[in-house]
Amino acid sequence: MALNGKTAVVTGAALGIGRAITEILVKNGAKVALLDVNEAEAKTLKKALDKQYGQENTLFVKCDVESEEQIKAALQTTADTFGGIDIVCNNAGILNEGEWEKTVSINLLGVIRVTYLVLKHMNKLSGGRGGVVVNTASMAGLGPFLTCPAYSATKHGVVGFTRSMALASIVSDYGIRFNAVCPGFVQTDLMDNIPNNLGQFSHLADIEKEMVEKMGTIHPSVVAECVLELVTDERKNGDHLLVKSNQKSYVTFPEVL
Ligand SMILES: NC(=O)c1ccc[n+]([C@@H]2O[C@H](COP(=O)([O-])OP(=O)(O)OC[C@H]3O[C@@H](n4cnc5c(N)ncnc54)[C@H](O)[C@@H]3O)[C@@H](O)[C@H]2O)c1
Numbered sequence: 001m002a003l004n005g006k007t008a009v010v011t012g013a014a015l016g017i018g019r020a021i022t023e024i025l026v027k028n029g030a031k032v033a034l035l036d037v038n039e040a041e042a043k044t045l046k047k048a049l050d051k052q053y054g055q056e057n058t059l060f061v062k063c064d065v066e067s068e069e070q071i072k073a074a075l076q077t078t079a080d081t082f083g084g085i086d087i088v089c090n091n092a093g094i095l096n097e098g099e100w101e102k103t104v105s106i107n108l109l110g111v112i113r114v115t116y117l118v119l120k121h122m123n124k125l126s127g128g129r130g131g132v133v134v135n136t137a138s139m140a141g142l143g144p145f146l147t148c149p150a151y152s153a154t155k156h157g158v159v160g161f162t163r164s165m166a167l168a169s170i171v172s173d174y175g176i177r178f179n180a181v182c183p184g185f186v187q188t189d190l191m192d193n194i195p196n197n198l199g200q201f202s203h204l205a206d207i208e209k210e211m212v213e214k215m216g217t218i219h220p221s222v223v224a225e226c227v228l229e230l231v232t233d234e235r236k237n238g239d240h241l242l243v244k245s246n247q248k249s250y251v252t253f254p255e256v257l
């Protein structure tokens with residue numbers, strides 16, 4: 001999929017991985033709607049992108065993925081502004097074991113909310129152009145993550161949801177591909193804030209540090225390059241790209257049926 005003339009929606013676009021995804025998509029010719037709750041940072045990013053690529057190529061819509069109404073409005077504004085939606089990057093997420101229900105609501109339910117609401121815009125059966133959805137899961141969605149059980153559960157859910165939507169889309173002939181990127185430790189605010197967000201598992205903070213030291217960290221731009229691969233390679237559907245310490249590999253899952 002060439003990105004020129006394509007429209008992308010990125011949730012959690014203002015900072016970290018979402019910012020890197022937004023930048024690489026705009027750089028490669030897409031028009032991008034930045035959805036985030038952090039208005040100040042999102043506007044700062046848009047200003048920088050406007051200067052480099054022109055203001056007509058991006059749109060900021062304040063949107064909390066916990067709110068169905070805000071998602072509906074943001075998707076409609078995007079479609080009205082750019083003429084449709086071809087790419088969705090469900091990236092918004094938090095890690096807070098002390099507020100685990102909010103973590104579930106954003107990381108898992110937010111991905112489901114946006115996906116289900118964007119179908120009417122993208123689904124070929126309802127006049128859409130088809131396209132691709134790339135969800136930001138995590139390495140913690142592929143195996144146990146003892147310091148953050150609830151967070152890990154949300155990412156396992158995103159993996160299962162992505163794999164299921166990929167198959168549902170094929171059978172339903174939606175014309176939409178569904179993939180996920182599964183990063184290890186990435187240098188973002190989410191990582192920086194981890195010591196304050198382990199809740200009842202704060203006694204495991206040292207184990208967390210050992211995992212990071214052992215596994216190493218990656219720059220958000222490395223994750224964005226993986227997302228670009230999942231967006232542009234039209235052979236990818238139901239694929240999960242694991243990226244850690246600058247190594248990347250496609251995950252194979254056990255056959256269960
Ligand atoms: N940093 C890592 O090590 C790492 C690794 C694997 C996966 N991830 C995942 O990557 C995604 C991005 O995380 P990050 O590390 O870039 O974090 P980050 O905190 O740097 O950025 C998260 C962005 O999401 C936005 N956001 C938070 N809640 C929101 C909501 N309810 N609605 C809309 N926007 C919201 C924030 O304002 C922020 O701009 C998350 O889903 C996270 O779980 C992160």
Ligand SMILES: CCCCC[C@H](O)/C=C/C=C\C=C\C=C\[C@@H](O)[C@@H](O)CCCC(=O)O
Nearest residue numbers: 138139140142143144145183184185191194
């Ligand atoms: C310290 C900040 C937390 C960041 C959360 C973010 O999502 C990153 C998670 C990074 C690592 C998770 C590691 C989990 C490791 C084990 O579950 C392992 O079994 C995963 C196996 C995946 C694989 O190598 O195939």
